[in-house]
Amino acid sequence: MELFVFVCAAIMVLVGALGVVLRSNPVHAALSMILTLFGVAVLFVAREANFLAAVQVIVYAGAIVVLFLFVIMLLGVDRAEDLRTEPLGNVQRPLALVLGIGMFALLTTAVVRSRDSLRFKGDGVKTATLEDADGNIRQIARSIFGDYVVAFELTSVLLIVAVVGTVVLARRRKSERTAS
Amino acid sequence: MSVVSFLAIDPLLEGDLLWTPLLIVLVKVLVVFVVGLVATMLMVWFERKAIAGMQNRIGPNKAGPFGLLQTLADGIKLFFKEDLLPERADKFVYRLAPYLSFVPAFLAFAIIPLGGDFRDGNGGFVTWFGETTRVQLADPPVGVLFALAISSIAVYGIMLAGWSSGSKYPLLGSVRASAQMVSYEASLGLSLAAVILVCGTLSTSGIVDAQSSLGSWNLVATGVVPFLIFLVSATAELNRPPFDLVEAEQELVGGFNTEYSSIRFALFFLAEFMNTITMSAFIVTLFFGGPQPITIGGTTLDIPLIPNGLEGTVWLLLKVLVFLYIYVWFRGTLPRFRYDQLMDLGWKFLIPSSLGWFMLLAAQRLADDRGWDQWIVVPMSLAVIVVAFVMMQLAFRASDRNREAEGVQF
Numbered sequence: 001m002e003l004f005v006f007v008c009a010a011i012m013v014l015v016g017a018l019g020v021v022l023r024s025n026p027v028h029a030a031l032s033m034i035l036t037l038f039g040v041a042v043l044f045v046a047r048e049a050n051f052l053a054a055v056q057v058i059v060y061a062g063a064i065v066v067l068f069l070f071v072i073m074l075l076g077v078d079r080a081e082d083l084r085t086e087p088l089g090n091v092q093r094p095l096a097l098v099l100g101i102g103m104f105a106l107l108t109t110a111v112v113r114s115r116d117s118l119r120f121k122g123d124g125v126k127t128a129t130l131e132d133a134d135g136n137i138r139q140i141a142r143s144i145f146g147d148y149v150v151a152f153e154l155t156s157v158l159l160i161v162a163v164v165g166t167v168v169l170a171r172r173r174k175s176e177r178t179a180s
Numbered sequence: 181m182s183v184v185s186f187l188a189i190d191p192l193l194e195g196d197l198l199w200t201p202l203l204i205v206l207v208k209v210l211v212v213f214v215v216g217l218v219a220t221m222l223m224v225w226f227e228r229k230a231i232a233g234m235q236n237r238i239g240p241n242k243a244g245p246f247g248l249l250q251t252l253a254d255g256i257k258l259f260f261k262e263d264l265l266p267e268r269a270d271k272f273v274y275r276l277a278p279y280l281s282f283v284p285a286f287l288a289f290a291i292i293p294l295g296g297d298f299r300d301g302n303g304g305f306v307t308w309f310g311e312t313t314r315v316q317l318a319d320p321p322v323g324v325l326f327a328l329a330i331s332s333i334a335v336y337g338i339m340l341a342g343w344s345s346g347s348k349y350p351l352l353g354s355v356r357a358s359a360q361m362v363s364y365e366a367s368l369g370l371s372l373a374a375v376i377l378v379c380g381t382l383s384t385s386g387i388v389d390a391q392s393s394l395g396s397w398n399l400v401a402t403g404v405v406p407f408l409i410f411l412v413s414a415t416a417e418l419n420r421p422p423f424d425l426v427e428a429e430q431e432l433v434g435g436f437n438t439e440y441s442s443i444r445f446a447l448f449f450l451a452e453f454m455n456t457i458t459m460s461a462f463i464v465t466l467f468f469g470g471p472q473p474i475t476i477g478g479t480t481l482d483i484p485l486i487p488n489g490l491e492g493t494v495w496l497l498l499k500v501l502v503f504l505y506i507y508v509w510f511r512g513t514l515p516r517f518r519y520d521q522l523m524d525l526g527w528k529f530l531i532p533s534s535l536g537w538f539m540l541l542a543a544q545r546l547a548d549d550r551g552w553d554q555w556i557v558v559p560m561s562l563a564v565i566v567v568a569f570v571m572m573q574l575a576f577r578a579s580d581r582n583r584e585a586e587g588v589q590f
Contacts, residue, residue, distance in 0.1 A: 027273070027343065034336070054325035058369075062332025063362060066339065070358050073343055073351065136321070137382060 005046045012039030026072050030065055037061045051137050204313055212317045216289050220453045224251040227508050234512040255446060263442040268346030277344060278447035281337020285454035288330040290317040292461045293385050295471045295493030314385055323384040327462060328369055331417060335361045342436035353435035357426040363526045364416040367409055370534035374406035374541050375466050388470035399467040405537045407467045409530050414459045420507060422514035423522060460503035471496045532572060536565040
């Protein structure tokens, strides 16, 4: 049963990931990404991490990809690109290939080598049970707002700074506009 | 691995297949689906009839008694219409979009407690054929978040429908829709957080269970404000009047669904009304005790002759009907918002006030935990919120003035 779910979710993730890279239409690529995100959410549910799955769908599928699509539609770049005539040059393609393979090798070694250390570290993650349905969520809340509250607050400050910076950069004053 | 376990018929893999729970789940799925469809049909009739009454018209009265079968007739008509595929449409996405909007509408209905006995600490369980179960298709531990996730998926149906039509007005409709729905989801989630804070659980049945009397209904327990914010945001999330900019006929020909016809159009139509019903049921679940009977003090309003297990369904139906009527009433009364008014309301008013109210509730609960004096903590928090609000208004005014001076247009 677990294997069946895993295989289905893995196929979803892989098909979606390939779609993001291979589809020439940006909107189709974004849709493939949603497929990948859903596959990952299914994997989370299979590991009893219900909260992570829900947040994954709400934040990534519900907000971020919608934003991608919004920008694609608003800018009108939603037509299929012919990748052969794209001025990618003779440097970028081989470089991308090398970097991709290198990244894949790094990640694979990291996963394989850290398998044992991950399994025996800490007291593990509580999963939701019938008796204590909120155990998982309580544990996440304790660590975010208890143990790591400073890091959490700093991250939120960072995000605010990023937003303010974007607005300041995107704003063009009247004098600049007439000059350009 | 046997075939049975591979097909996940026996989800707990206990070896011996238990047919009663399986049958109960299947019956629940079937009932929820059929009830959803029939309720949608009746809702369309109800809306047309009620709005006709508000406008001094008669409304549908030919098909069936009181025109009840009008929706069925319309549905059959739509089935037999020609299914057009615009030449410039993105074929695959164009065909996919109606389902992306139809399926979430039904999925969200799965987590709503549709009845059951919540009295005397029964926790909403009923016994059918020797099996103890809830009158609810699914009760995931993250119930409320599941509803939020589903409503964020519903954006795609409308967005992709408009884009894939390959025509200008639907695209405008869908760009509006995505901005509107994403914006109001934030205030929806924040006002929901107040409910979660008060109840201390995410599961929908747990939330209903926590509202055992009129005083502990979340409407009262969270202090009315989150409910009002939720109601407004939910209306915007549903794209219903006065927030129906997505399908503003006067500006956009028809909106995101202009190019759709036949059964695909019917699916959008169905999804819209199904969403209205689901959202009403969700509001009732969150703020009005769902299938709980009305209890004031120690006395419970009991409907005679109906067993307690069934009575929950009757109460839910009555409460949901009130909200369905309110939605029709909105449509009959309020003129449509302008786009900038919509965005101002969402970002400058609803999100800050829901956040402020959430902080107030959190402070009050913290004071309760630590044994601090409520009479100091609550006025202090209120004062902080008022100061923050005034400062925000000043900031808005300053930014408006700067904009005027610089002639920045966005």
